[in-house]
Amino acid sequence: MLLPNENNYISTIPAIGDTPIRRCDFLSNIYKTNILIKEEFHNPGMSSKDRPALFMIQDAIQRQRIQSGGTFVEASSGNTGLGVTMIARRLGYKAKIFVSKSCSQEKINKLEEAGASIEICDNSNGLQDFQSTQFRAQSFAAKEENAFFTNQYYNTQNIRAHYKTTGPEIWEQTSNKITHFLCGVGTGGTISGVGRFLKEQREDIHIWGIEPKGSILQHYLAHRTAPENIQPFEAIEGIGRNFVPGSFDPQPIDHIFQVGKEPSKRAALWYYQNTDIQCGFSSAAVLASLHKYSHIMQFNPEDQVLLFFPDHGSRYISKLYSKPVDEEVINAINIDG
CATH class of the missing domain: 3.40.50.1100 (Rossmann fold)
Structure with a gap:
């Protein structure tokens, strides 16, 4: 990734960006399409942030x-x-x-x-x-x-970083064939910046956000106003809001799906037991949404569906991976519970 401006002082920072995209055969076989994963934990700080x-x-x-x-x-x-x-x-x-x-x-x-x-x-x-x-x-x-x-919730550079770097990377790495982008929504910077860039390249691409149950951004996307009665949302670390961040741009986003905390935890364990990969909490929420809403998403075999994994499960051992997993979770595709 090119740095925003190549100044001498910035050369001391390890390279950020150019993270790989991996085709996940396990998920691709289940959902009968091409499931790709953008692995942002290859950044120096192990996250897209x-x-x-x-x-x-x-x-x-x-x-x-x-x-x-x-x-x-x-x-x-x-x-x-x-x-x-x-x-x-x-x-x-x-x-x-x-x-x-x-x-x-x-x-x-x-x-x-x-x-x-x-x-x-x-x-x-x-x-x-x-x-x-x-x-x-x-x-x-x-x-x-x-x-x-720095105020990531209201700093326009949050969106700009993903518009200038993450979006172009994804477009190039998928050989301009990406059809769906699924991403957890917290500050909104990732989905707003990536979504804006990808929509400029291909108008019919699906930009889908994921948030916890009770978060207000799904309502805001549909109505362009916050709900009157705001309640605490389910705690999935890194995503979900009870206010609308300034770095959330609804324009390029087609829909926001909501998932629960416990199904997300089960999704993390299920994925780990079947792939030996520990994903982060918001990545697990994306996996849970993929399972819960796949009948609505209706993928075609030729689609290129990209899941955005912003960080690694090693950041959540105590929350996601510290307890033994029972056989029902390991073997069952039904992770909703």
Whole structure:
């Protein structure tokens, strides 16, 4: 992947992007089509969030929003925070990351190893909640001298990173034949940027988002307004929102499917037992949606269906892979339960 602007200081950062796409024979045989997986855990920070982290940091430096030695601040479920920390420290900056108490211990460990200063907050419910990661990160950056809040939920560089890098990669790697793109929706940056690029190449491509039950973005996509009665959504780390992020662009998205937390957990175990691959939590939600809604998706044998796996299951051992798996889960295709 070409970096956003090739400056001398940025050359110290490990290459981000150009992650592989793998055809999954196991899933392809089940769904009688071509199932491809974009493996973003091959990025240096082991997640797709390295991409917007790089773009947001570079943009802030170029616009002189932060001076040398300052502190980059982010509200994150872990992966963006790690990308921000890794890149910031390579460039001589500090990082302060605000995570919710639902963040996996594995991610917190990685943040500490990377050198981040960490604050644990009650939730990630957006700027209207004084105890949220977003509010506390913004407040810290406003009060701290020489600090910049990258703010992935409202930073246009989040979408731009995926429009400029992930989308073109996918188009080229699939030889312009991709027909479906399935992706978990959290900040909305990935599906908005990739979706926008792919729709410009092929209008009839299907751009489908996945979110937890109770998240509001499905409703927003259909009605262009948030629901009146907002309830807590099921906790699938990295995706789902009870507010509409500024980095969520509904225009290129055709539909958003909702799945439950427990079916997603079972999907992760089912996939691991059949492929020996540990996928992340939001990737497991994509797998659960594929099973639950395949009768609606109605794939053709010649289709090229790409599943976006933003990170690796090693970030969720305690949440997804720490318990023994019973034979019913291992052998059954019915993971809905």
